[in-house]
Amino acid sequence: MKLMVIGCGGVATVAIYKCCENPIFTEILLASRTVSKCDALKEKLQSKTKAKITTATVDADSFDSLVSLMKEFKPHTVLNVALPYQDLTIMDACLECGANYVDTANYEAEDTEDPVWRAQYEKRCKEKGFTAYFDYSYQWAYDEKFKKAGLTALLGTGFDPGVTQVFSAYALKHYFDEINYIDILDCNGGDHGYAFATNFNPEINLREVSANGSYWENGHWVETKPMEIKREYDFAEVGKKDMYLLHHEEIESLAKNIPGIKRIRFFMTFGQSYLTHMKCLENVGMLRTDPVMFEGREIVPIKFLKALLPDPASLGPRTKGKTNIGCIFTGIKDGKEKTIYIYNVCDHEASYKETGAQAISYTTGVPAMIGTAMVASGTWAKTGVFNVEEFDPDPYMEALNKYGLPWVVDENPKTVE
Numbered sequence: 001m002k003l004m005v006i007g008c009g010g011v012a013t014v015a016i017y018k019c020c021e022n023p024i025f026t027e028i029l030l031a032s033r034t035v036s037k038c039d040a041l042k043e044k045l046q047s048k049t050k051a052k053i054t055t056a057t058v059d060a061d062s063f064d065s066l067v068s069l070m071k072e073f074k075p076h077t078v079l080n081v082a083l084p085y086q087d088l089t090i091m092d093a094c095l096e097c098g099a100n101y102v103d104t105a106n107y108e109a110e111d112t113e114d115p116v117w118r119a120q121y122e123k124r125c126k127e128k129g130f131t132a133y134f135d136y137s138y139q140w141a142y143d144e145k146f147k148k149a150g151l152t153a154l155l156g157t158g159f160d161p162g163v164t165q166v167f168s169a170y171a172l173k174h175y176f177d178e179i180n181y182i183d184i185l186d187c188n189g190g191d192h193g194y195a196f197a198t199n200f201n202p203e204i205n206l207r208e209v210s211a212n213g214s215y216w217e218n219g220h221w222v223e224t225k226p227m228e229i230k231r232e233y234d235f236a237e238v239g240k241k242d243m244y245l246l247h248h249e250e251i252e253s254l255a256k257n258i259p260g261i262k263r264i265r266f267f268m269t270f271g272q273s274y275l276t277h278m279k280c281l282e283n284v285g286m287l288r289t290d291p292v293m294f295e296g297r298e299i300v301p302i303k304f305l306k307a308l309l310p311d312p313a314s315l316g317p318r319t320k321g322k323t324n325i326g327c328i329f330t331g332i333k334d335g336k337e338k339t340i341y342i343y344n345v346c347d348h349e350a351s352y353k354e355t356g357a358q359a360i361s362y363t364t365g366v367p368a369m370i371g372t373a374m375v376a377s378g379t380w381a382k383t384g385v386f387n388v389e390e391f392d393p394d395p396y397m398e399a400l401n402k403y404g405l406p407w408v409v410d411e412n413p414k415t416v417e
């Protein structure tokens with residue numbers, strides 16, 4: 001099966017490494033903006049896999065650049081592990097060239113000052129009640145087109161979004177008649193030793209964390225100020241951490257796809273030093289996404305900041321500690337209320353030793369490969385645009401155990417107030 005992977009950053013490195021371990025992928029084209037990164041990865045992996053690896057330069061913001069490469073390579077499936085800004089262009093190119101589409105993050109506009117985008121955004125804020133810069137409407141709107149083309153688009157197969165929704169589908173299938181409450185807990189207990197760095201793309205990460213929080217309750221969104229809701233949780237294999245309620249994209253799809261749901265919240269752990277640095281950067285304007293004039297030329301502050309911060313891909317050798325990501329479900333089984341917690345613990349140093357990338361990239365890259373394999377093998381075979389919880393979770397859960405992200409079901413967990 002011919003796979004084209006777009007992007008060659010931290011997540012892509014792990015996804016490609018894992019694709020090379022899965023015999024379903026017989027030819028893999030690594031295509032990204034900086035082809036030297038693809039060449040270096042090919043050099044590292046070619047001798048360890050039967051898959052034939054090739055590389056190419058592509059500008060994923062350009063439909064024509066994508067189409068010309070896809071027409072030449074003829075991929076069965078395209079895995080987009082570039083940035084969320086490119087999602088729609090890559091989906092258009094897949095439709096043009098007859099390829100299935102897989103990604104790990106929903107569409108975001110790069111220029112949030114664009115008046116056409118802003119008008120649509122403000123309308124959505126009013127209608128839906130949350131102000132995040134991203135939502136699924138843009139990609140869900142492609143459903144008919146993918147159906148007509150007889151193709152699958154699988155959205156958000158990282159860890160969160162991704163595995164958290166597979167956990168939800170699995171809990172519903174095996175443990176509950178109805179799920180009423182989901183708390184998604186994302187804990188990174190890793191320490192890279194820098195005063196400040198982001199674990200994945202700084203632009204995407206800082207935008208997410210500095211935005212308003214929100215959760216889904218009784219059929220509508222409740223919005224909070226950034227970091228307004230704080231809780232402490234004692235994470236298995238990590239220990240006690242402060243965590244904060246954030247808006248997160250899988251809340252939107254789970255609210256649509258889990259019948260009987262009453263509340264979904266998402267919490268992420270942050271240390272005080274990270275939050276203080278971020279607030280300071282925000283206060284001085286360094287998180288701005290609109291261009292400003294500097295010495296006679298335009299610069300976008302957050303892009304300039306990205307150039308100054310450590311490359312997330314470089315954190316691997318320095319990061320020690322573990323991540324613990326999972327979901328606490330409360331619902332009804334045989335007329336009785338019950339609660340379970342499904343989670344995975346991933347070790348930064350072990351991830352680095354295996355793939356050359358830290359656990360944030362590892363916990364995203366492994367599910368990126370698994371989701372791609374589900375589509376490529378026809379195990380998940382429906383035409384249209386789907387989120388991961390809309391398929392049978394069992395083969396995906398099995399693959400998580402096989403490819404390095406084993407999970408635990410705790411049937412007596414501590415809940416979050």
Ligand code: NDP
Pocket residue numbers: 006007008009010011012031032033034037058059060061081082083084086104105156157158159160161162199200201204312313360363364
């Ligand atoms: P990186 O910034 O490390 O990598 C992005 C890669 O995409 C780089 O290789 C970059 O090229 C390439 N790229 C960017 N723009 C273009 C373009 N126009 N054309 C071609 N290639 C391009 O990001 P990460 O690996 O950290 O993240 C990848 C994706 O994974 C993101 O969408 C992120 O939101 C998502 N993610 C999802 C998570 C989940 O759990 N679901 C968790 C973490 C991340 P270059 O090398 O030239 O810069």
